[in-house]
Amino acid sequence: MSGRSISRAVLRFGALTTVAVLTFSTAAFAQDDPASTPPAPVETSAPPSSAPVAPPPAQAEQPESISGVLYADKNTNGQRDPGEEISGGKIDILGGADESAYHSTISGDDGRFAFSGLAPGTYHPTYQLEDGWTVHHANAGGDLFTVKANETTEISVRAERPFREQLTATATFDRESYRLPASATIKLTITNTTNRKINGIKPRCDSRPNGLGSGKNWDALVANGLSLEAGAKREMSIVEEIPEEASLGGVVTLDCSFAPNPGWNGDGPSVHAEAKASGGAGTYTLVLGEDRNADSRIDEQEAARGLKVVLIDPRTGEQVVERTTAADGKVEFSGLPVGEYRVVLVGWWAFTDPAQELLTITGKGGADHRFLKFATPADVRTTMKFDKPRYESHETVTVEFTVKNNGGQTAEGVKLDNSLYSLLIPNEQWGDFGWNGRGVRIPAGESRTFSYSGKIRQFSGGKLTLNGFIKFVGRPDRYFHDFDGTADIIPTSGSVTGLVYEDANRNGRPDAGEAAPDAVVEISGGAPLTYRKTTSDAEGRFSLTDVPSGEYWISYTLAGGWIVHIETGTPQIWVQPGTPLDLTTRADRPYSELLKATVELDKQGYVLGEDARITVTLTNNADREIRGIKHGCNRVGDSNHFGGTSKDPFPAGWGDLNYYEPGVTLAAHETKKIVVTEKVPHGARLKRIALVACDFAPEPGFNTDGPFSFDWASVPGGVGSVKGRLAHDRNNNHVVDPGEAVPGARVLLMTDKENGYQLADSTSDAEGNTRFDQAPPGEFWAWVDGPWQFEGDNGKVDIRADAVTERDLFVVPVPQAAPPPAQQHSTGGTRGALAKTGASVLGLGLLAALLVAFGFGIRVAGRRRTS
Structure with missing residues (x-):
């Protein structure tokens, strides 16, 4: 049990409520001189669980067994000073010869307390103090004291502020998710916020199967503790292997508290960190069959051959894998994530024992044989x-x-x-x-x-x-x-009426002069399917009657750039008989006017798998609050974009900006910077570029008028080559026949068919052969110098990573010679064409891929970030 759990448990047990079974020794405290004030009266009773007993007969006054003083060390000098005495503090002790005697008393105005007539033995004190004051234990086994016959034990009990007020602690993982086998790097920071040194600070961590905090790299801290001077801060990095159990639950956690002697002092600062955990794989071999001869094994003639076996994840109900048994009844599962699965047999067999349906995959692998019985399939x-x-x-x-x-x-x-x-x-x-x-x-x-x-x-x-x-x-x-x-x-029907207004003063209600005339209102839906259209009058009112009942989508089109935004839910209405559905519809300025947004990557180049940090800066230009702002990134669905792809549509690092999250709220004229983290998308390697291209608005699934911004970075990736023959296909048979090759012609590879950036050039040999090597993957266009041109898409060239694309390039004559390439293609900041001495384009792939990715030509050359 952690120190934190002890504190919670103690609160449930009446007298033992401050620090569970805390114990003290006389050596642990400074001895103060007895005060002249008589000790406070002593209240003695049986343990709380005992039955009531008759009061003892009157006895002569007994000598004090324990005499002490309770004080709050307000100036943290380690000794009792005037004015530090604690009055009204409750002191409970449990112990004695049989360790069951229970006694209680209250400290007086001078902080003094006493117990009389105690039997010799060892006692455990606990304290209930007001205003958060706590008596801490210095020894690992608790601080005990002993009562001897006919002797008075003098003690001085020092209380101080809880360790959570004296220390701060933080802990973070180096990643938001891990795929096993993996190790987590824990960044731990502990700070002493007091004006005195604190020694022996140690962790006490919850020992959950999926939790960290107990690996060998913690041993030194657990054994020796940490000493911090006044105001000092210590940062540590602890590497710990993630247990397989984390993969089973999908999460790895760290829950620790920190204090000197944390087993007894449970009031230290606590930390919590968690990350997703997946992966970790294992193998398992099953042999399935009958046991007709009852020898507890599956013989050759007893094997279940050709039996379909399905594994199901019992947590999700998802079918994970399907296999078929071999002639010997054997079925093997490999590479499965660690975890528990349910085995389902498809066909005329069932397990003789339902407990055999469960299968646990671990990293250590496993094998088993299981017996079957005849059973009709599920129907x-x-x-x-x-x-x-x-x-x-x-x-x-x-x-x-x-x-x-x-x-x-x-x-x-x-x-x-x-x-x-x-x-x-x-x-x-x-x-x-x-x-x-x-x-x-x-x-x-x-x-x-x-x-x-x-x-x-x-x-x-x-x-x-x-x-x-x-x-x-x-x-x-x-x-x-x-x-x-x-x-x-x-069939039934109803009516829809409404008012459309332009909220010029942005107060959220229609005012004089804000009516929106000539607004086009369209509805589609209902049962049977219906489409209706109308226009608002001079007062912004509209009406649709005899509308079939049902669900409708409604849209508005206004002049002057005014837009009806979807602020919550979807643009749907429900029409039914009776009172007409009356709508008040607010039109606003486009979010691109109300908001400003920029996105900025932290690097100009990444490697695949690296974490990219994206700074999103949002500014509210309006004089009212805007809630629920989210991102609309990668609307084109490309695999090299940040902000979500088909495989991971809502990356966790985007937090509240993700579609199904609450969104970001901006007060009037407020600016916020949000730093999100996302791994470089896999598709960036093929295109050699990673892009973040986003607009931002509330409900971006419907409102697409938010401010837009993009940024990009290079990603090393595979290169490809293209080779073929340049020819004039006179007989249109799509084959280079003898005499059709075009020798000695200069062929350029461009980023765009019309306004492309010159990427590379080559010259066809005597047989028309031409080749481009080390080209970035993507779609490019060939352009030929001289009295030739490409028709239609004949000049289109698709280059694949790590592959050689072979295709012939067919050209036709032009009526007159085309202008030289230097005049036609060297403008727009091309930095000069490649030399004609080679066709390698390594080094220009980044720029080419950028231009191709955005569909821009030479007009954007040299421009990196925009909003």
């Missing part, structure tokens, strides 16, 4: 019913599914295979049986019932139709619907 059947046979189109529909397993094995991962699109069902209803859920387990012979409710999204011919499939692990191929049902629909 899932579904019935569906509506809560009534007829609905009006605006009503809520409830549908119930009853799913029964008629087979002889447990059905794993049972869930809907489609989303029941005709009903608008809230996400929170779906649960594990929903189409996006983990699936449910239904044992043989059992059934489950699920119910969903939602508004009608679509219907046809006066009928609402629901049909679909149920999926589960090992489901045989079937081509009929598992469920199919219809209900009658009576």
